[in-house]
Amino acid sequence: MSKQAPARKSLKELMKSGEGLSGFPWPDRYVDFDIAIRRDGTWTYRGDPIRRQKLCQLFATVLQRDEEGAFWLVTPAEKGRIDVEDAPFVAVEMVEETDDAGRPVLNFRTNLDYWVAAGADHPIRVSVDAETGEPSPYIEIRDGLEALIARPVFYDLVERAESVDDGQATELVVSSAGARFSLGRIPL
Template structure:
């Protein structure tokens, strides 16, 4: 954060789990405006989200993560595969060392929720339909002796674990 900015202000902006941006309780209908806000979106070390401009900054509410990956393309096969994801705000990223995929599991249901890093610690939740498409590109690797096999995807030379196979 620029040191010249003092004080803490809260903007009445919220990003819903589905990626919809809201201002004062109503959805922002112009995607261009949401895209503009996204260019100044930052996340601090504590996990709080801020809109930061050269003259002001304000905290906003993000229900889950600020973006949703709504489309995926795949090229290549095996370790040479490249998975590219498009967000709800039309940003494209290739999964790999600079844009890792992670999977969180709901502590109660165990249901997986996959995410991809978009930029500077800002993530996109991978939409369920995109996740199912991604699973079609999975590979299985043998875990170390005595451990479960891992199921995941290759992209840009990196293997991202999506889950483990019990008894494999």
């Protein structure tokens, strides 16, 4: 009895789902792509916005992050570092559903039309700027690549949060797919 290898998804399927083309050794050939992703999720080439979403989705399928946190477009033939101002994606919409167990599931849509459900595999985290105290919320999309949660979506998330007091601070917590995520603590 022979064991069949799992079927690989087509590039079109990867572009639609937001999954990445990975699992191959990175090539030695380096190319300067002159591509950047702005904080608002706009992909640029030589400083000009890339207006074709399908092209951005195609590039996103080969987007990877190395151990030092740098972002790369990596194909089996070549690699090139790209600049990312904050996160490579932006979560622009959130929809709450209920799973079979009656638990809430928070689904996020990115600027490239990828949907992910917050949970153990797609955690939410909030980073706070030490100087300004400004929160920056994120959700992991895949392989260490995150989406910055847009301000209106974050406000909706905060409205859904429950307050948990521990005597020293109030923590805002949201639940999704059986996982709990802290949105921050407010001292009492």
